[in-house]
Amino acid sequence: MTRVAGLDYGVLDQLLGYSLRRAQVALFLAFHAATRGQHITPPRFTALVIVGANPGISQSTLGSALGIARSGAMLLTNWMVGRGLVERRRRPGDGRAWGLHLTPRGAQALGRMRAAVLAEDRRRAAKLSAAERRELMRLLEKLTG
Amino acid sequence: MTRVAGLDYGVLDQLLGYSLRRAQVALFLAFHAATRGQHITPPRFTALVIVGANPGISQSTLGSALGIARSGAMLLTNWMVGRGLVERRRRPGDGRAWGLHLTPRGAQALGRMRAAVLAEDRRRAAKLSAAERRELMRLLEKLTG
DNA sequence: TATTGTTATACTCTATAACTATA
DNA sequence: TATAGTTATAGAGTATAACAATA
Secondary structure, rough: OOOOOOOOOHHHHOHHHHHHHHHHHHHHHHHHOOOOOOOOOOHHHHHHHHHHHOOOOHHHHHHHHHHHHHHOOOHHHHHHHHHHHHHHHOOOOOOOOOOEEHHHHHHHHHHHHHHHHHHHHHHHHHHHHHHHHHHHHHHHHHHHO | OOOOOOOOOHHHHHHHHHHHHHHHHHHHHHHHHOOOOOOOOOHHHHHHHHHOOOOOEEEHHHHHHHHOOOHHHHHHHHHHHOOEEEEEEOOOOOOOOOEEEEEEEHHHHHHHHHHHHHHHHHHHHOOOOOOHHHHHHHHHHHHOO
């Protein structure tokens, strides 16, 4: 979605939503560069981070965090389990829900990915000064929260 | 993708890309609210705006602006033509490409949508002061350009 | 040869709805 | 009744590849 030279973008240039979309696409390219060759996607990475930070989380809660339906959270979990990154454990108190946990291999893989993604995210953000980057994060938080 | 209370988002909260994604989802809801009941989507709205601002544009160039393949630009154009919002005109100099133009009905519909989308975008951005909003747009532009 | 539009096809992601087992 | 997970199915959006017409 690079800007096409000579094209008039009309009202789009006045929309905060469109500016955010452009910026998000640019940062998505950063993510893609950082995870090249692996079969990782933003939702998969997000899921791994959240499972890692919230051991024992249920699939439904994971789905809520990602903003997707339970059925989608299950497919995502299947992928993580199939790759040996996550395991489902029965919960003592509740026979319905699984508790999700990183495997040792998953924790190791996530550690590598996290470092790469964070480094590339920072590299792309380097067009801004450190103060500008913090200000941008603050404004985004204020907008969203 | 509303934040789930009590959940630890780990490294995600340190990623500019994730902050942008959250903000973009929030503004997408603004778009959705502004176009409720119409069969419009962000890509369709974007396409209409770009055709309106660049009369005679080709399908391929439209696709480039949207960051999608030619085949997708054609389906998008089919939708706009099918709704009577856009018409294809042969170009005098080049028998290969179509020139896309808004119909009077398309111009009228776009005018209404543009006003609604812009108003709702501003309304959601009202959590920021006018100065903050301008600063946010500036930072996003600096990041992307 | 290169470009534009078109067509056919396939893939990914997601939603919905119905089902089961547990609570 | 309500919730968690599962399964089946369908739809939207997109990409790729091949083709015809035109440059």
